[in-house]
Amino acid sequence: xxxxxxxxxxxxxxxxxxxxxxxxxxxxxxxxxxxxxxxxxxxxxxxxxxxxxxxxxxxxxxxxxxxxxxxxxxxxxxxxxxxxxxxxxxxxxxxxxxxxxxxxxxxxxxxxxxxxxxxxxxxxxxxxxxxxxxxxxxxxxxxxxxxxxxxxxxxxxxxxxxxxxxxxxxxxxxxxxxxxxxxxxxxxxxxxxxxxxxxxxxxxxxxxxxxxxxxxxxxxxxxxxxxxxxxxxxxxxxxxxxxxxxx
Amino acid sequence: xxxxxxxxxxxxxxxxxxxxxxxxxxxxxxxxxxxxxxxxxxxxxxxxxxxxxxxxxxxxxxxxxxxxxxxxxxxxxxxxxxxxxxxxxxxxxxxxxxxxxxxxxxxxxxx
Numbered sequence: 001x002x003x004x005x006x007x008x009x010x011x012x013x014x015x016x017x018x019x020x021x022x023x024x025x026x027x028x029x030x031x032x033x034x035x036x037x038x039x040x041x042x043x044x045x046x047x048x049x050x051x052x053x054x055x056x057x058x059x060x061x062x063x064x065x066x067x068x069x070x071x072x073x074x075x076x077x078x079x080x081x082x083x084x085x086x087x088x089x090x091x092x093x094x095x096x097x098x099x100x101x102x103x104x105x106x107x108x109x110x111x112x113x114x115x116x117x118x119x120x121x122x123x124x125x126x127x128x129x130x131x132x133x134x135x136x137x138x139x140x141x142x143x144x145x146x147x148x149x150x151x152x153x154x155x156x157x158x159x160x161x162x163x164x165x166x167x168x169x170x171x172x173x174x175x176x177x178x179x180x181x182x183x184x185x186x187x188x189x190x191x192x193x194x195x196x197x198x199x200x201x202x203x204x205x206x207x208x209x210x211x212x213x214x215x216x217x218x219x220x221x222x223x224x225x226x227x228x229x230x231x232x233x234x235x236x237x238x239x240x241x242x243x244x245x246x247x
Numbered sequence: 248x249x250x251x252x253x254x255x256x257x258x259x260x261x262x263x264x265x266x267x268x269x270x271x272x273x274x275x276x277x278x279x280x281x282x283x284x285x286x287x288x289x290x291x292x293x294x295x296x297x298x299x300x301x302x303x304x305x306x307x308x309x310x311x312x313x314x315x316x317x318x319x320x321x322x323x324x325x326x327x328x329x330x331x332x333x334x335x336x337x338x339x340x341x342x343x344x345x346x347x348x349x350x351x352x353x354x355x356x357x358x
Contacts, residue, residue, distance in 0.1 A: 037340050055252040062260040067291065072259060074298055078308075082251060086258035092294050093263050095287050100270035108274035119268035182319055182347045183340070185302040186326045188295045190339035193330035195292040204289045208296040213311065216301050224297045231293030236286050 017145045024149025031125040032157045041183040043165015049073040060162035068092045099127040121151030204235030322347030
């Protein structure tokens with residue numbers, strides 16, 4: 001290849017990658033706006049839940065999993081021991097294994113230096129966008145740049161919002177008296193309601209609610225695990241029965 | 248940061264990354280049994296509900312408060328309706344919080 005042709009080919013490669021990157025970033029904007037209150041509230045709730053200032057920043061920086069981080073705060077506030085919190089994190093995040101399985105065929109050709117950060121940055125939001133993008137946009141070899149563009153902005157936004165939440169939270173020393181301890185349940189309600197489509201999901205949530213109340217006095221948030229497992233099982237049973245009825 | 252926090256955050260990070268990376272490492276060569284795929288879909292709502300319900304109905308951590316003097320309950324009902332009607336997370340949080348604050352103020356003013 002002549003030098004000019006080589007240069008022109010490199011330029012095309014660079015601009016295709018850039019196009020994918022910015023498309024990923026642009027499509028992520030609404031999800032970033034939706035994540036802002038989470039990040040702020042997470043940061044604000046950290047201190048009243050018993051997580052230190054560096055602890056809150058470190059959790060956002062190296063765990064980077066919104067709902068698990070919130071649940072960890074809830075558990076910390078309830079005085080839960082760390083192995084239960086790590087186990088709960090596993091239960092809450094195990095859905096990411098499905099995301100990982102879905103995207104694996106698309107990223108398996110990439111070198112480790114791509115796969116590792118892309119796996120680390122896998123969130124619900126980025127997963128939905130990237131899975132859609134991979135399923136529709138033919139065979140461009142630069143689609144991982146779209147994934148990267150979406151992921152990096154979700155990540156930076158989460159860090160910034162956590163920092164702002166932690167600092168604003170410090171300006172309002174008594175966050176609980178402000179009623180910010182209600183911010184977590186209210187945020188979770190906004191997350192759960194979109195799932196409530198169809199009878200099995202409703203059954204799951206109702207069973208989980210009842211078991212959570214009945215089992216609340218159990219130590220180490222055992223009630224939470226029981227309620228979650230009961231809810232999951234109930235949903236699965238209801239779904240199976242619904243299918244049997246339909247057949 | 249206390250030692251306990253280092254262990255906690257390190258553990259959470261390790262568990263989370265392992266899950267996210269697991270299938271990239273296996274490169275889609277294994278398949279989930281269908282019942283597990285279905286079960287996993289119930290994990291987020293079931294776990295979140297198990298956290299919401301005690302926080303709203305047992306705000307003091309002692310007894311169930313299922314009545315109008317509980318602002319957590321009123322805020323939660325408003326959030327539920329707003330989320331269901333609008334499907335807008337930000338609006339749900341803002342109106343849920345406002346209802347909670349408003350009701351707390353009203354109860355304090357009346358009782």
